[in-house]
Amino acid sequence: xxxxxxxxxxxxxxxxxxxxVKIWHGPQHPGITGNxxxxxxxxxxxxxxxxxxVGYLHRGFEKLMERRTYIQNFPLxxxxxxxxxxxxxxxxxxxxxxxxxxxxxxxxxxxRCLNLELMRLGSFLMWLGGASGAFGMSTVYQWTVTHRDxxxxxxxxxxxxxxxxxxxxxxxxxxxxxxxxxxxxxxxMKKVExxxxxxxxxxxxxxxxxxxxxxxxxxxxxxVDAYGVTGPNQRAAGYARxxxxxxxxxVYEQLDFDVITATGSDAFDRTIVRYQEMHQCVSLIxxxxxxxxxxxxxxxxxxxxxxxxxxxGETYVKAECTRGEYGYYIETDGSEYVRRVHIRGPSYTxxxxxxxxxxxxxxxADVAGLMVSLHTYPPEIER
Amino acid sequence: MKxxxxxSPFYVWQRAFEKxxxxxxxxxxxxxxxxxxxxxxxxxxxxxGCSSCQTICQNHAIDMVTTDKNSMPGDSGLRPRFDxxxxxxxxxxxxxxxxxxxxxxxxxxxxxxxPDSFRFTPGVDEKPWYQHEQGYHRDPNYxxxxxxxxxxxxxxxxxGLKSFDEVVSGYNHEQAIAEADRCIECxxxxxxxxxxxxxxxxIKAIREQDLEEGLRILxxxxxxxxxxxxxxxxxxxxxxxxxxxxKPLAIRWLKRYIIDQIPAENFARILQDSCEENGKKVAxxxxxxxxxxxxxxxxxxxxxxxxxxxxxxxxxxxxxxxxTYRLPDDQLDKDIDYIISLGVTMHYETKVGIDIEFNTxxxxxxxxxxxxxxxxxxxxxxxxxxxxRVVSGLQVLFDTASGNNPNVGQKVAVIGGxxxxxxxxxxxxxxxxxxxxxxxxxxxxxxxxxxxIKEATEEHCHFxxxxxxxxxVPADNPNQAIIHWGEAEMVDDGKGGRPRPILQxxxxxxxxxDTIISAIGQSGDYSFLSESIRNDLSLKWHxxxxxxxxxxxxxxxxxxxxxxxEVADAVSAIADGHNAAxxxxxxxxxxx
Numbered sequence: 001x002x003x004x005x006x007x008x009x010x011x012x013x014x015x016x017x018x019x020x021v022k023i024w025h026g027p028q029h030p031g032i033t034g035n036x037x038x039x040x041x042x043x044x045x046x047x048x049x050x051x052x053x054v055g056y057l058h059r060g061f062e063k064l065m066e067r068r069t070y071i072q073n074f075p076l077x078x079x080x081x082x083x084x085x086x087x088x089x090x091x092x093x094x095x096x097x098x099x100x101x102x103x104x105x106x107x108x109x110x111x112r113c114l115n116l117e118l119m120r121l122g123s124f125l126m127w128l129g130g131a132s133g134a135f136g137m138s139t140v141y142q143w144t145v146t147h148r149d150x151x152x153x154x155x156x157x158x159x160x161x162x163x164x165x166x167x168x169x170x171x172x173x174x175x176x177x178x179x180x181x182x183x184x185x186x187x188x189m190k191k192v193e194x195x196x197x198x199x200x201x202x203x204x205x206x207x208x209x210x211x212x213x214x215x216x217x218x219x220x221x222x223x224v225d226a227y228g229v230t231g232p233n234q235r236a237a238g239y240a241r242x243x244x245x246x247x248x249x250x251v252y253e254q255l256d257f258d259v260i261t262a263t264g265s266d267a268f269d270r271t272i273v274r275y276q277e278m279h280q281c282v283s284l285i286x287x288x289x290x291x292x293x294x295x296x297x298x299x300x301x302x303x304x305x306x307x308x309x310x311x312x313g314e315t316y317v318k319a320e321c322t323r324g325e326y327g328y329y330i331e332t333d334g335s336e337y338v339r340r341v342h343i344r345g346p347s348y349t350x351x352x353x354x355x356x357x358x359x360x361x362x363x364x365a366d367v368a369g370l371m372v373s374l375h376t377y378p379p380e381i382e383r
Numbered sequence: 384m385k386x387x388x389x390x391s392p393f394y395v396w397q398r399a400f401e402k403x404x405x406x407x408x409x410x411x412x413x414x415x416x417x418x419x420x421x422x423x424x425x426x427x428x429x430x431x432g433c434s435s436c437q438t439i440c441q442n443h444a445i446d447m448v449t450t451d452k453n454s455m456p457g458d459s460g461l462r463p464r465f466d467x468x469x470x471x472x473x474x475x476x477x478x479x480x481x482x483x484x485x486x487x488x489x490x491x492x493x494x495x496x497x498p499d500s501f502r503f504t505p506g507v508d509e510k511p512w513y514q515h516e517q518g519y520h521r522d523p524n525y526x527x528x529x530x531x532x533x534x535x536x537x538x539x540x541x542x543g544l545k546s547f548d549e550v551v552s553g554y555n556h557e558q559a560i561a562e563a564d565r566c567i568e569c570x571x572x573x574x575x576x577x578x579x580x581x582x583x584x585x586i587k588a589i590r591e592q593d594l595e596e597g598l599r600i601l602x603x604x605x606x607x608x609x610x611x612x613x614x615x616x617x618x619x620x621x622x623x624x625x626x627x628x629x630k631p632l633a634i635r636w637l638k639r640y641i642i643d644q645i646p647a648e649n650f651a652r653i654l655q656d657s658c659e660e661n662g663k664k665v666a667x668x669x670x671x672x673x674x675x676x677x678x679x680x681x682x683x684x685x686x687x688x689x690x691x692x693x694x695x696x697x698x699x700x701x702x703x704x705x706x707t708y709r710l711p712d713d714q715l716d717k718d719i720d721y722i723i724s725l726g727v728t729m730h731y732e733t734k735v736g737i738d739i740e741f742n743t744x745x746x747x748x749x750x751x752x753x754x755x756x757x758x759x760x761x762x763x764x765x766x767x768x769x770x771x772r773v774v775s776g777l778q779v780l781f782d783t784a785s786g787n788n789p790n791v792g793q794k795v796a797v798i799g800g801x802x803x804x805x806x807x808x809x810x811x812x813x814x815x816x817x818x819x820x821x822x823x824x825x826x827x828x829x830x831x832x833x834x835x836i837k838e839a840t841e842e843h844c845h846f847x848x849x850x851x852x853x854x855x856v857p858a859d860n861p862n863q864a865i866i867h868w869g870e871a872e873m874v875d876d877g878k879g880g881r882p883r884p885i886l887q888x889x890x891x892x893x894x895x896x897d898t899i900i901s902a903i904g905q906s907g908d909y910s911f912l913s914e915s916i917r918n919d920l921s922l923k924w925h926x927x928x929x930x931x932x933x934x935x936x937x938x939x940x941x942x943x944x945x946x947x948x949e950v951a952d953a954v955s956a957i958a959d960g961h962n963a964a965x966x967x968x969x970x971x972x973x974x975x
Contacts, residue, residue, distance in 0.1 A: 071527070072441035075473030139395045146404045156416040160519045166420075166473050174478075175522045178417060202395050207388040297524065304564045305479070305527045306438060307590065 013041055013048055020048065025367055027056045033130060033371060034082075034378035036351060042364060050359045052352045054381050061383040065341045070096055070170065071305035073338065078164045080343060081380040083126055086119040087321040088328075088343075089168040094249070094317045095330040096170040100310045102300050108172035110292035113250040114285065115158070115167060116319070118185075121192065121281040122151040123322045124274055127375050128199060131271060134368040135209050140202060147195050150188045157181060172299035182289045189282050196278055204275060213268035217358040217370040220265070227357075228349045231324025232273045233374060237265035243320035255287050267373035274322075274375070309336050323347055323375050345380035352381065408492070415489035420472045420519040422490050423465055427452070427506030429484035432459035433569035433624040436476035436485060444469035445476060450507050456575045457622035467493075467501040474519050478527050481567060482627040487519040488512035530629020533562040535636060540841045544812055547707045547783075550838070551613070551636075559640040562633050563589040565625060572619035572634060577950065578958040580604045582619055582634055589637055595653045597641040602654055606679040606722055607672050607701075607957050609714045612639025614705055616832060616952045647717045651724070658725050661685035663971050666748040668735050668911075670719075671699020672953045673754030673944030676960025677967075679722045684968055689728040691735050691744070695785075697723070699756050700945075701953060703784045704777065704803065706810050736911025745939065749974075750967045752933070754944035754956060755911075761904040763798065767855035768901070772864040776807035776902030783810050791816050792897025796866060797844075798822075798852055799902035800829035805836065807900045808844045816897070818843075821850040823871055823884045849873065851886045858895050865895045907946045916940075932966030933959055941966055 013020050026037030035056035041049035061080050065073045077092040078085030090112055097104060104112075125148040129141035152162040157178050159167035167174055203209055224234050234241060240259045244252045260276045262269035302308060312334040318327040324346030333339040355374060362370055406413055415421050432452070437445040447461035454460030463476070463485070477485050485505075490512035495501065503510070512518075536552040537543075543550045554562065568583040576582065581600050588597030601608040615635050623631030645653065663686050667674040670692035678688045696702055697719045701710060723729060735741050745751055760775035762768060774789070776799065782789040795811045797804050800822035808818045820839070822829060826848050829836055840846065849871040856865045869891045871884035906925050909917060920935050921928040926947055933941040943959025945951040 068441050071439065071475065075441060075471055075475060137392075137395075139398075143398060149404055153416075156419060160416070160418045160420040160474070161472065164471070164473075172525075174525055175418065176524075198394065198397075201391045203392075205388050206392045207384050208392070210384065210388060299525045301526060301529065304529060304567070306435070306567055307564075307587075 033376055036378040045364045047359050047362050050356045052356055058382040062341050065338055069336050070308050074169050075166050080383045081377050084123040085164055086115050087319055087326045091317050091319055091328040093168050093170045095315050095328045098315045099313045099332050104172050105297040107293050107296040108298045109250045111173045112168050114288045117281050117284045118151055120322050122148045124278045131372045132203050134372040135212055147192050154185055171302045176298050193282055216267040216366055218266045227354050230346050232270055236262045236269040236273045238263045243318055243325055255284055270373045343383045347376035347380045350374040351376035415491050417517045418519050419489035420474045421488045422512050423505040424486050424488050424513055425505035426484040429482050431482050432461035435479045435567050436463050439475045439479045442469040442471055462504055464504040478521050481624045488515040489517040529565045532630040532633055533558040549711050550708050553643050554636050554640045559589055565632055569624045571624050575622040576619045577955040578604045586637055594641050594644050598645055598653050605957055606676055607718045608638055609642040609717045610701055611954055612642050614710045615954050650721045656683050656725055658682055659685045664748045665750050666744045667752045669755040670697035671756050673956035673960040675722050676957040677752045677963045678727045680961050680964030682725045682727050691730045691733045693734045703781045706806050741911050749971050750939045752963045753942045757905040757907045757945045759906050759908050763901045765852055765854050770855050770864045773899045776803040776900050779807045779900055794896050795898045796896045797900045802831045804902035805831045805839045807902050809839055809842055812842050819845045822848050823851045863895050863897055864899055865893055866899055867893050933963035934966050
């Protein structure tokens with residue numbers, strides 16, 4: 001296994017020689033995880049060059065936020081990462097609270113944390129289906145998406161919406177848990193756990209999957225810090241780093257969990273790390289349902305949101321999302337509008353920079369599998 | 384590669400016969416969760432059209448549109464129309480709704496081939512989901528509005544009773560900022576305020592700590608802000624949109640905060656009233672709030688203004704009717720002195736009709752504004768009321784304001800339930816008397832401000848309601864009088880109006896008092912007007928008929944204040960003065 005990476009630029013190829021063919025992989029290709037594309041140069045079925053292209057769903061969130069009041073940004077940010085909106089809600093709120101000096105009530109911290117872990121599980125389930133599909137096992141996709149739907153049902157109860165929850169608002173959360181939520185949530189966890197063992201049988205112990213995924217898209221350990229690789233991609237390369245452990249936020253300090261790592265750093269080990277993190281999610285959710293307070297305030301009143309001004313300042317808040325470190329840099333200037341927001345999503349690194357390097361030498365048929373194994377969400381690249 | 388890895392994938396067959404989780408609409412339907420954010424529902428009668436939903440909507444999905452609802456005090460008459468081509472169902476509109484009328488149903492499916500139908504006004508356009516009980520409602524513990532008022536520091540009741548010092552201390556900086564922050568800028572109060580003051584704008588000036596701008600905004604519509612900041616009847620607060628779920632904004636105290644922070648000597652520099660002479664002359668009869676307000680706005684436009692006042696000092700009822708614990712003299716002077724400083728000519732102790740003929744004034748000026756006020760107390764119309772120990776409330780207040788002790792004695796009865804009655808009662812308490820208020824109807828029928836009634840109660844004024852005075856007879860002690868009063872029964876008038884008190888002859892009481900203060904209303908004295916003028920000006924229920932610019936049937940006579948205004952409070956008189964100034968300016972400009 002090659003664990004040192006060649007950082008020299010990819011050599012130019014002579015397209016006129018007739019030896020090469022250029023194809024576009026995406027933006028509509030089902031193996032691409034959303035609207036981005038790879039411009040691939042092939043020699044036979046081997047990839048010799050790759051250029052990543054984004055811009056298909058640029059909506060200019062960071063700029064839009066500068067023209068909206070603080071409360072108006074709250075329903076906007078969830079759209080930045082469609083399958084995983086909650087992390088945006090949390091980080092935006094946490095940043096604003098930091099700048100405005102608002103202390104969040106204890107119950108709100110637990111509810112936020114529960115929301116984030118449910119989201120992580122739902123997001124991983126969708127990813128697991130995508131990963132199985134990319135390696136030719138679409139049946140599993142149907143199972144996992146169904147189970148994600150059970151989680152969306154929980155969200156619907158808890159937050160009032162399935163995808164764009166708009167639940168974590170500056171100051172706390174919008175509503176307490178509905179009656180009987182704990183039991184229904186535990187029931188879903190049971191179902192998900194059963195599914196995970198089935199997935200282990202059908203995907204992780206699958207000769208075809210092993211054959212194709214082991215050794216595919218190895219992220220060498222010196223690439224990790226050079227490219228800013230985070231999350232399961234980094235942990236599969238042997239780095240025991242997790243924002244939840246390293247700089248704990250919300251109630252993670254009160255929960256029992258270990259950082260999961262692997263050593264192979266290929267598509268297979270990344271899948272294993274995520275698979276184990278899904279078990280970890282189930283355990284965290286159970287711990288939280290057990291230990292969280294049942295009543296109390298869930299929202300700290302903010303100043304009047306219609307003309308809320310926040311003193312000048314800057315902050316960077318971060319959280320561990322499914323793909324790695326998700327961060328919000330927010331700068332305020334004392335007005336009713338945010339001066340600048342910069343959103344650091346892990347997909348930018350993984351899908352644009354790392355992908356271009358990993359795909360060289362891979363087989364055209366494995367591009368989709370490799371792309372999915374990095375777990376990227378193009379909407380979060382184009383904020 | 385193990386054999387297990389080849390065999391185990393066949394496990395997928397196990398789920399082959401499982402029922403899918405998705406449903407086949409329209410055969411199956413699945414209702415949204417209890418708190419699902421579905422289509423909007425608006426309780427059209429509860430909604431006041433404050434536009435907060437429109438303001439907070441980041442997608443511009445909400446327009447305020449006219450409906451069958453008429454605009455009225457506290458209700459703009461507009462209702463939100465939603466454009467579902469823009470809505471993102473974030474429910475911020477529900478969270479901010481200060482009347483609590485807006486919420487969402489849990490219905491989420493709506494199929495139509497007409498794109499225009501997705502723009503609708505909830506509550507007006509009939510929709511099937513209005514009957515759904517489920518759906519997103521704002522949790523009572525989740526509030527984007529601040530419903531509680533910033534506390535106001537006040538003298539304790541015991542302290543207040545010891546002197547005529549002002550009871551209300553006024554907001555400090557933190558209190559004012561906190562209170563100003565509660566405003567949602569819906570502008571509903573502007574329509575209610577008789578003077579149509581730019582209330583949200585001056586509250587904004589407080590928030591932005593630009594009090595000089597605040598002062599300029601106040602003077603645009605009201606030159607009596609120090610006064611109104613203390614004793615205004617604040618109908619704006621009654622209609623404040625926040626009052627539907629919480630306490631209305633303390634608009635009056637905020638106005639007072641601006642004025643209190645700026646010393647009188649800075650007014651000229653901040654307001655920059657230039658008063659360029661235009662060579663025209665206007666006379667004003669009565670230096671009360673109406674007259675002086677007209678004087679201010681006329682002087683600003685360059686008119687030479689002469690004000691004729693019967694008393695020693697300007698202010699009218701504000702000076703001689705409102706006790707100093709509510710409105711200290713120096714604060715009234717702050718308002719009046721600034722107006723006079725602009726070059727208004729004052730003629731004090733000049734009674735029109737006695738010291739100068741009204742027609743002389745009329746002939747020497749381009750226009751005249753009358754705001755003489757109601758200063759003749761109404762009679763009780765019972766036998767014995769000419770007893771020397773029966774005095775009018777106005778007289779007690781006048782004496783007190785003039786610095787004379789009205790000598791009410793130890794035991795006082797006040798007859799009436801209006802503001803003058805409350806003031807007379809509270810003044811008597813400050814002179815050490817035990818006060819009983821006799822009112823012919825019920826407590827809830829009293830025309831006095833609720834806060835006056837509350838404070839009078841706190842100051843231990845004893846209220847006897849449904850009590851009708853029958854006669855007053857002399858007591859053995861010549862310094863006392865005996866009142867006979869009977870209990871009244873409230874009888875429905877049969878027309879849906881307020882019930883009438885009917886005297887019950889068998890339930891009579893007698894009581895001896897040192898002073899009996901009658902405060903059952905007052906009327907105007909129009910004897911200074913000649914018969915012909917009085918006939919030309921149309922009088923209805925003792926009040927002159929005027930239009931919205933205070934014009935009368937005689938072109939150069941304008942009338943305002945209590946003698947024309949149904950409401951008869953200070954701010955209405957001030958508004959009349961402003962309107963008259965506009966009317967007079969129009970009249971004189973057109974005449975030339």
